[in-house]
Amino acid sequence: MLPRLLLCTLLGLSAPATSFAQEPTSHLDRVLERGLLRVCTTGDYKPYSYLRDDGRYEGIDISLVESLAQSLGVRVKWIDTTWKSLMADFQGQECDIAVGGISVSLERQKKAFFSQPLSVDxxxxxxxxxxxxxxxxxxxxxxxxxxxxxxxxxxxxxxxxxxxxxxxxxxxxxxxxxxxxxxxxxxxxxxxxxxxxxxxxxxxxxxxxxxxxxxxxxxEKAFLLPRDDMAWKSYVDQWLHLTKATGAYDQVVNQWIGDKQ
The missing domain is CATH 3.40.190.10 (Periplasmic binding protein-like II)
Known part of the structure; x- marks a missing residue:
């Protein structure tokens, strides 16, 4: 009787551990596992995010997030939103990131993380x-x-x-x-x-x-990221740092804005 009881106890203890080990712990893990980066954007804010008549997005943040996806070796899935519903859509549709000239605000910070600032505005x-x-x-x-x-x-x-x-x-x-x-x-x-x-x-x-x-x-403008996910935020911030350090960020911005005149 005792060996059987001991076996059941061990099985009971090991099952949650196995389930937990298989569960991705960060959006970084989930993006890599899916091979897909889900991006919320409004598509109505030039020069950052604009949905063209042919159904393709373009703009500063669009090019940047495509570069982020390339660094991960994944595809992009665009999820359309509006400024009024941005936060609800971002949380409800489980986007991995939101982009498109998003201004940093304390109200948004209460519900989500921001990347390191992209620019001052x-x-x-x-x-x-x-x-x-x-x-x-x-x-x-x-x-x-x-x-x-x-x-x-x-x-x-x-x-x-x-x-x-x-x-x-x-x-x-x-x-x-x-x-x-x-x-x-x-x-x-x-x-x-x-x-x-x-x-x-x-x-x-x-x-x-x-x-x-x-x-x-x-x-300041930044990317919007899911709350309480430091692994994902750290990756995005490091990618952004390297993008700026190599001059790739300025190349994208200059295509749309050029010098400040």
């Missing part, structure tokens, strides 16, 4: 060039007569509501066509990141970034 006004002198300061913009326009759910809307409560705010869900609202004089000012303001200034004649070197609010 900051909020600036984007306006029609003919109105450049009218919207130089927050005081000039924070008026009931000023028609402010922002995409819903992101840090631009948060900034507008917190810092420009008196302006006439409209939320416009199409983050690609939103700039045409300024040119068509349906809105006066859009607060956005200096990098996006510079990009639109170069590609949409008639729009000008207001003092893009003087941020209204400092921010």
């Amino acid at each position: 900051g909020k600036v006004p984007l306006v029609r060039c003919q109105d450049l002198s009218r919207y130089q300061t927050l005081e000039q913009i924070n008026q009931p007569s000023v028609r402010l326009i922002e995409p819903p759910g992101g840090t631009n809307e948060i900034f507008a509501r917190n810092r420009l409560p008196n302006a006439n705010l409209t939320l416009f869900a199409d983050n690609v066509k939103i700039f045409d609202q300024l040119l068509a004089k349906h809105a006066d000012v859009m607060i956005t990141d200096a990098s996006e303001a510079r990009f639109q200034q170069r590609h949409k004649p008639g729009l000008c970034a207001v003092q893009p070197e003087r941020y209204l609010q400092y921010s």
Whole structure:
């Protein structure tokens, strides 16, 4: 009787250990095991992430995350999201990483990790060039007569509501066509990141970034990573460090933004 009891006890103890040993312990292990990197992105934020008419993504962060996947020897699976649903989609769909010009914020940090910063950025006004002198300061913009326009759910809307409560705010869900609202004089000012303001200034004649070197609010951009997974974060950070050290990062950025002019 005793040997049989001892055998059952040993089997009971060994089963969980075997199951645990087979369970991948990190997103790094899971990505390698699947041969697939699942990437959340909005596809509406040039120059970082843009979904083309042919169904392909392009942009700074798109090229970078494709390079990350190549370093792992895996394929990329794109998962479309919006700024309003970014965090819920990121957690609910179990993405391994989210990219696309994502600003670091303490609210997001409460629910996820960030990679090391990709770049420093900051909020600036984007306006029609003919109105450049009218919207130089927050005081000039924070008026009931000023028609402010922002995409819903992101840090631009948060900034507008917190810092420009008196302006006439409209939320416009199409983050690609939103700039045409300024040119068509349906809105006066859009607060956005200096990098996006510079990009639109170069590609949409008639729009000008207001003092893009003087941020209204400092921010950084980074990749969004699952919380409490230091092995995965360490790999992404080390890959990013080497990408910057070799100059590969600057090559990608310069293809889209070039020098800051």
